[in-house]
Amino acid sequence: MIRPHTDTTVAGLIGRIKRRQLLRVGFLGATLLALTELTAIVVPFFRVNKILGLGAKIAVGSKQSVFDQFKASNDTPILNVEGKFFLIHAPGGVVAAYRKCTHLGCTVPWNAGEDQFHCPCHGSLYDKHTAVVKGGPAPKPLQLFHIVADPSGALIVDTNPLNVIDRQANIWNPKDLEITE
Numbered sequence: 001m002i003r004p005h006t007d008t009t010v011a012g013l014i015g016r017i018k019r020r021q022l023l024r025v026g027f028l029g030a031t032l033l034a035l036t037e038l039t040a041i042v043v044p045f046f047r048v049n050k051i052l053g054l055g056a057k058i059a060v061g062s063k064q065s066v067f068d069q070f071k072a073s074n075d076t077p078i079l080n081v082e083g084k085f086f087l088i089h090a091p092g093g094v095v096a097a098y099r100k101c102t103h104l105g106c107t108v109p110w111n112a113g114e115d116q117f118h119c120p121c122h123g124s125l126y127d128k129h130t131a132v133v134k135g136g137p138a139p140k141p142l143q144l145f146h147i148v149a150d151p152s153g154a155l156i157v158d159t160n161p162l163n164v165i166d167r168q169a170n171i172w173n174p175k176d177l178e179i180t181e
């Protein structure tokens with residue numbers, strides 16, 4: 001039921017107009033607040049997050065610096081924790097081996113005492129220079145990430161796990177070498 005206004009004076013009319021304006025401003029404010037909150041919730045879904053670690057392209061220094069490290073350490077594989085790979089001194093060059101065991105996916109560490117990679121889960125062993133299987137249940141060598149040298153000479157490892165060199169035969173194939181000495 002709509003009640004008629006009892007105050008018909010000019011002051012009453014002004015009061016009613018002010019109330020209406022106040023209501024409008026309040027409604028507008030509430031709408032703007034709701035839109036702002038909605039934007040804050042929705043926008044992050046459209047933002048492309050920068051990929052860090054596994055999946056990113058990781059610079060590992062110059063070719064010379066990598067081979068200098070091999071020389072100084074009796075070819076100890078160089079671990080990159082974020083990228084989940086080892087740089088390995090392969091015959092005639094360097095490769096980046098994804099440290100995911102090809103048996104059931106455990107993270108494969110370097111075993112300095114054994115001078116080979118030794119998976120802690122079920123004992124698969126991988127060769128120091130090629131990451132081919134030397135023993136255990138692993139069905140194939142560790143996968144390799146692609147490496148390129150950028151114009152400045154820095155080596156860049158592409159750690160996209162969907163774009164690996166997936167070696168099926170358990171032998172070293174020189175064709176898999178992308179960076180030569």
Ligand code: FES
Pocket residue numbers: 101102103104105106119120121122123124136137138
């Ligand atoms: S996961 Fe590595 S040996 Fe089974």
